[in-house]
Amino acid sequence: MKPAAFTYHRARDIEGVTRLLDELGDDAKILAGGQSLVPMMNFRLARPQHLVDIGGLTSIKGISHEADGSLRIGALTTHHMVETAPDSLIGRDYAVLRDAMRWVGHLPIRTRGTVGGSLAHADATAEWCLLALLLDARLTVRGPHGERTVNAADFFHGYYTTALEPDELLTGIVFPRPAPHAALTEFAERHGDFATVSAAVTLDLAEDGATVRGGRVVLGGVDALPVRVPEAEAVLAQGRPAGTALFRDSAAAAAEAVDPPSDANGSAYYRRILTRTLVRDACKEAMSR
Numbered sequence: 536m537k538p539a540a541f542t543y544h545r546a547r548d549i550e551g552v553t554r555l556l557d558e559l560g561d562d563a564k565i566l567a568g569g570q571s572l573v574p575m576m577n578f579r580l581a582r583p584q585h586l587v588d589i590g591g592l593t594s595i596k597g598i599s600h601e602a603d604g605s606l607r608i609g610a611l612t613t614h615h616m617v618e619t620a621p622d623s624l625i626g627r628d629y630a631v632l633r634d635a636m637r638w639v640g641h642l643p644i645r646t647r648g649t650v651g652g653s654l655a656h657a658d659a660t661a662e663w664c665l666l667a668l669l670l671d672a673r674l675t676v677r678g679p680h681g682e683r684t685v686n687a688a689d690f691f692h693g694y695y696t697t698a699l700e701p702d703e704l705l706t707g708i709v710f711p712r713p714a715p716h717a718a719l720t721e722f723a724e725r726h727g728d729f730a731t732v733s734a735a736v737t738l739d740l741a742e743d744g745a746t747v748r749g750g751r752v753v754l755g756g757v758d759a760l761p762v763r764v765p766e767a768e769a770v771l772a773q774g775r776p777a778g779t780a781l782f783r784d785s786a787a788a789a790a791e792a793v794d795p796p797s798d799a800n801g802s803a804y805y806r807r808i809l810t811r812t813l814v815r816d817a818c819k820e821a822m823s824r
């Protein structure tokens with residue numbers, strides 16, 4: 536399949552991108568790694584008349600630490616750059632980001648696909664979408680009238696829909712909260728496919744290192760957007776010893792709370808079973824870190 540005809544624009548700077556998007560309106564789309572947009576264009580699911588290629592904007596590519604200790608990842612950073620980042624850039628506190636990359640497609644996709652593209656595309660099982668919600672990330676967005684910050688909890692609106700306006704560019708994502716005990720796991724029919732269900736967990740441990748004070752549970756594939764599961768988090772906040780019983784109870788609460796869809800990838804019943812297994816496994820993995 537070939538895409539419908541379009542005009543190609545190569546952006547030189549961020550101001551040029553927002554100016555072009557402002558001028559061209561809904562007829563334009565940003566092109567980052569092209570790993571989601573190009574297949575959609577090839578299948579004629581997307582027919583933008585203008586593509587604005589941001590691939591040359593090195594200022595929004597890379598991983599750095601902010602003065603307050605938070606971690607910033609530029610929107611054009613590839614999944615593979617995160618996967619292979621040294622400990623000096625992504626240490627134990629954010630290791631879940633690096634480890635989660637193994638679940639994103641295949642190596643060629645990870646070397647081209649970008650963190651910003653993944654967040655902007657907003658597939659409900661995309662690893663970056665879950666991680667953003669899990670770690671209370673802040674997304675920085677530039678438009679023709681300046682920069683704004685959107686909290687991950689307000690960024691995802693539904694199936695492939697976000698808080699981004701058509702004339703806005705996502706420039707980066709900031710992770711403000713270290714999470715040494717965190718894990719993401721998932722199930723996909725074939726390795727490299729998008730997950731049927733994915734689960735991400737953080738655990739807050741007491742000083743003794745053996746009691747769980749609280750935690751966060753985020754699921755993908757059970758709704759139109761990644762969701763937190765307060766019922767499962769409430770179990771983690773009971774102040775119980777870390778271990779099989781606690782993790783099993785939290786996972787059961789998650790499976791009970793969700794109302795997943797049935798589709799070609801699995802029934803609602805199947806997704807509930809996956810939820811129970813994956814939340815339990817993610818808790819165990821988070822604890823083992």
Ligand SMILES: Cc1cc2nc3c(=O)[nH]c(=O)nc-3n(C[C@H](O)[C@H](O)[C@H](O)COP(=O)(O)OP(=O)(O)OC[C@H]3O[C@@H](n4cnc5c(N)ncnc54)[C@H](O)[C@@H]3O)c2cc1C
Pocket residue numbers: 564565566567568569570571572573574610611638639640641644647648649650651652653655656660661662663699703704705706727728729730
């Ligand atoms: C076979 C296959 C398997 C895959 N499996 C997975 C998987 O398991 N998990 C997963 O998460 N992803 C998966 N992907 C998708 C991959 O991660 C993509 O890289 C990602 O979804 C989009 O990133 P991109 O840079 O390629 O964006 P593009 O495809 O270039 O763009 C995607 C969308 O985001 C918009 N956009 C891109 N960058 C920005 C920006 N900075 N600001 C505003 N809008 C922007 C574009 O206009 C477009 O609408 C898979 C892809 C393929 C082809």
